[in-house]
Amino acid sequence: MSAISNSEASPIRVAVVGGGIAGITLAIALAQASTTKSMSVHLYEAAPHFTETGAGIGMFRRPWQVMKRLNLGEEIKTVANIPDDEDSLNLAFRMSKSDEPRSTQEFDMFIPFGNITMHRVEFQNALAHHLEHEAITTHFGKRLLEYTLEANGGILLHFRDGSTEQYDVLIGADGIHSATRQSMIQLAINDAQAAGNTDLVKDLSRPGIKDPVWSGSVAYRSLIPSDKLRELNPNHATLTAPVNYMGKDKHIIAFPVSLGKSVNFVGFVSQPEMEGTVWEGKTVVQRTHEDVAKAYEGWEEEVEQLVKLIDSPSMWAINTLKALPIASHGPVAIIGDAAHAMTPNQGSGAGQAIEDAYVLAALLTHPSVTRDSIPRALKIYEKIRLPHGNDVQRRSRENGKLYEFAADERFPHLSTVSTTTAGATATDTSETDVRGIDANRLVKEIGEAAVENWKWAWTTDVETDKMEAIRMLEEGEEA
Ligand SMILES: Cc1cc2nc3c(=O)[nH]c(=O)nc-3n(C[C@H](O)[C@H](O)[C@H](O)COP(=O)(O)OP(=O)(O)OC[C@H]3O[C@@H](n4cnc5c(N)ncnc54)[C@H](O)[C@@H]3O)c2cc1C
Structure with missing residues (x-):
């Protein structure tokens, strides 16, 4: 087990669990915006190498703009046809x-x-090239089982191979069956019980919150x-x-x-x-x-x-998940499918993962963020991004019903x-x-x-989310 350093001068140690689109994008975004002196990023993937199952993936304008801002656009142009005029x-x-x-x-x-539209493996490979960065260490064959919170403020990650590692911040990008989410929700239930918050306990215990x-x-x-x-x-x-x-x-x-x-x-x-x-x-x-x-x-x-x-x-x-009431707890947060797995009916699950990663990286790499203020930065991420992810999850479901002629209040005649x-x-x-x-x-x-x-998906820009998150952080607004 590696020990955590409590010195503010030592880099903040970030564990990103899950090397899918969410985890890879986050690791790249963190590394680009930080220096090795300020942050070290450890990406843990359960599989022996990066894998993407399924073949195709589509991307709308919002996540594409994130790709460009992270200097990944040129790489993606090698695997997808990008319109010359992006406003056309x-x-x-x-x-x-x-x-x-x-x-x-x-x-x-x-x-x-x-x-x-792209082949998933080609898209993921295009991203993965950018993991070769001095601030990022990638670990394969490491499946997280759970995490525990230590008295020194660190987070102890427990892996299936019996090893443990300690970090200052943990981001679960480990998909719909997220082990990070399971631990996080259980700890949040325990805290809510201790505080006598029965409404929150009930909310966190609904089907579709811990397990899909x-x-x-x-x-x-x-x-x-x-x-x-x-x-x-x-x-x-x-x-x-x-x-x-x-x-x-x-x-x-x-x-x-x-x-x-x-x-x-x-x-x-x-x-x-x-x-x-x-x-x-x-x-x-x-x-x-x-x-x-x-x-x-x-x-x-x-x-x-x-x-x-x-x-x-x-x-x-x-x-799918149901709309989660939280996406962070103390120094731990979840992104992508771990936070808001949805039906694929707006082709936007990966797009939302990319957007989460972008906003979260901007917060965590902000010069004002220290070990002590990490939980607050994560709460701001949650406040800005979770309602959006949950909204897209709901809209995706609604579109799926339309495509399959399921009647609702707008289209009662579809029942025929x-x-x-x-x-x-x-x-x-x-x-x-x-x-x-x-x-x-x-x-x-x-x-x-x-x-x-x-x-x-094409009339708004995730930059607005990022700017609002940074404003909240800088103005000390309660998240
Ligand atoms: C049929 C279908 C079509 C879709 N089409 C689109 C589309 O066109 N556009 C779009 O934007 N989205 C689409 N999606 C949704 C999209 O695939 C997901 O939202 C996206 O892949 C989620 O990425 P993620 O990184 O959050 O999770 P995942 O892709 O699930 O990645 C999680 C990673 O974590 C690893 N992992 C899991 N558990 C652990 C653990 N305990 N420890 C360590 N590592 C772990 C996994 O091995 C995996 O590599 C579609 C989904 C489906 C099912």
Whole structure:
């Protein structure tokens, strides 16, 4: 076990647990803004090397701006097509009602910057190059089990290999099943009990706070070679832009990755009545071509072409957290999926992780922050970032419901949309099906509502969050 130094002159020792997009971005942001004299950053990853599961990832304007501010933009340009004019309107998603042989009029979501799409491993590798910095030490094969708080103010990290290490600050970037969150919530419950704060104890003990809950959806994921898809249909929409093929209780997101070499396929199948239950068993399992073909039987031709080329899909249970009431406790905080794991229906979970890292690094590296004031800096991070992460989590869920025609107060008539559009055939040119649903109108309404709910992602800037956090820190405002 290494000992902690209490001298203010020695660098603040920061442990970042989890080497996913959140942890890597945070380590880079901390190292760039600090000097080795002021801070040493230790990144702990459970796996023997950096891993990213799943194939594709999309990014909107806000996290892209963070990438540029962290001098990572040029590296990312080697793995993604970035628009020359970042203010120009680009096609972020094409939406259509696709659960029938004929396709509907599409709704095209043109937004400033658009939605850049990448292969996850290529994106993560582009980031990881920047970890080669004298302030950062990376440790692989180190799985955190829990942490405890020491009498000297330090945090003791307990790893599965039996080792322990002590730090001044711990940031849990360890994903949806975060060991950091589990310890943190338990310690916060203990403190709330001791203080007689029964409301907080109840809030922290809800399902979906310590452990995740199931969203009711599973996602089939696969990579499709673009050249094979081009052979089937040279004009297939997913060869050039992200597409959302929508249907009752199901939808498919597909977009080009690896600069157009492959198409990333994610097909969702939902049981809305199961939302909030606990998923039993492995969260990722292998499935067959036939499973996917069966799920999307009778869907439009473009879907049929994608499904035809799916080889060995994996199936993911989409688990989430509920809105957490805290993201910090003393000298410990959580970021990314550890703090606000969400459904992927606004393509923004990783974006939120990047934004958390950016704001938190600005606070922790501020010249006024000392060991003693770390908990206050972390509370400011929580106050600024947690409501945002929770809001995006809620909006993502709402969009997911729209894509799968789940009725809500805005769209009560969606309750009449059933699994397939009865009576429609490939040659049926009528726009209104036998139950009076005008599919074109439906797609337009859903598209407009989804965009309205999503526009925070391209009309606002995380710099505002950062400036407000710094203002609170400098003006001594209570967090
Ligand atoms: C189907 C799907 C599609 C998505 N599409 C998008 C998209 O287009 N855009 C977008 O922005 N987001 C998207 N997301 C969400 C995005 O993938 C996540 O929000 C993001 O990857 C979270 O990053 P993270 O670093 O917080 O967590 P993770 O990626 O889960 O990384 C956590 C890391 O911590 C390590 N770890 C875990 N436990 C421990 C431990 N105890 N000790 C040490 N290390 C540990 C893990 O090995 C891992 O490397 C999607 C998600 C899904 C499921």
